[in-house]
Amino acid sequence: MxxxxxxxxxxxxxxxxxxxxxxxxxxxxxxxxxxxxxxxxxxxxxxxxxxxxxxxxxxxxxxxxxxxxxxxxxxxxxxNMVKGGNSLDSGSELYGKLAADFGSYDNWQKDFKGTGAMRGIGWVVLYLDPVANRMCNAWIGEHDTGHLAGGVPLLIMDVFEHAFMIDYGLKRADYIEAFFKGIDWSAVAQRCANAPKATV
Structure with a gap:
């Protein structure tokens, strides 16, 4: 099909x-x-x-x-985008998990944005490792390299040039800020809630 x-x-x-x-x-x-x-x-x-x-x-x-x-x-x-975005409730399970796994929500955000600002083309993915029940940010290059085996994608940001150059030229950091304003945190939370539990 x-x-x-x-x-x-x-x-x-x-x-x-x-x-x-x-x-x-x-x-x-x-x-x-x-x-x-x-x-x-x-x-x-x-x-x-x-x-x-x-x-x-x-x-x-x-x-x-x-x-x-x-x-x-x-x-x-x-x-994981929506017009107007929606905020992540600081009392939510997802917020608490990000804070626990990265030391704070701000640490997670800095790491995610920093990963997106790296030189090169690719994607930034917030993964949930269902085996260890731990979140981490990863860089995916060329679509098919860098995926974390068994990881559940929760939040994905495209950082290929086509995602931002028409509007931002080489100012990738400005695009990243715009992306964050449009995150649909309810979609991210739903992906997390639906993530399978896994063992190896």
Whole structure:
């Protein structure tokens, strides 16, 4: 069954991110969905044709991770944003967990923003490690490298240039501040609440 692109037009008009930037970003995301489907179809056909041991199959299989993660990370990213944002209740379980795991909420925020400000293209992900029941921020480069095995993504920020350059040029720190104003903390809390418990 084919993957379908989700509609995120409700984010148009979000403070700090222009409509032209967001529309370009939506188009980019739709391309990842389309390419994920094309690769899935091509891989299935090659499997039926007995070509699973070929270099071509191996390359398409590697490429699938890039396209799939490009699709899914954008869905997490757009899904943890909302016009006007909403604040994280300092009395909430999520706030308490961030404070406990990072020493304070401010420490978590500094670490997340600092990770996003690093040189390079990629993503910043607040993960919950369900084995240790501990949160950590991680850098994902190139969509498919740097993921924490078994980690549950809670908050995702895109720091590829397409996410900010139309509006901010090279001022990534200004984009990060704008992103924080649009975080949908209720979506992040829901992801945390729904996280599976895991053992290894």
């Amino acid at each position: 084919a993957y379908e692109a989700r509609n995120y037009e409700q984010l148009l008009g979000i403070e700090g991110l222009s409509d032209p930037l967001m529309k370009n970003h939506f188009t980019l995301y739709q391309g990842y969905v389309a390419n994920t489907n094309k690769l899935a179809d091509a891989l299935n056909q090659m499997l039926k044709d007995g070509k699973a041991a070929t270099p071509e199959y191996a390359e398409l299989k590697r490429r699938f991770g890039w396209e799939f993660n490009g699709m899914r990370l954008h869905e997490y990213y757009f899904g």
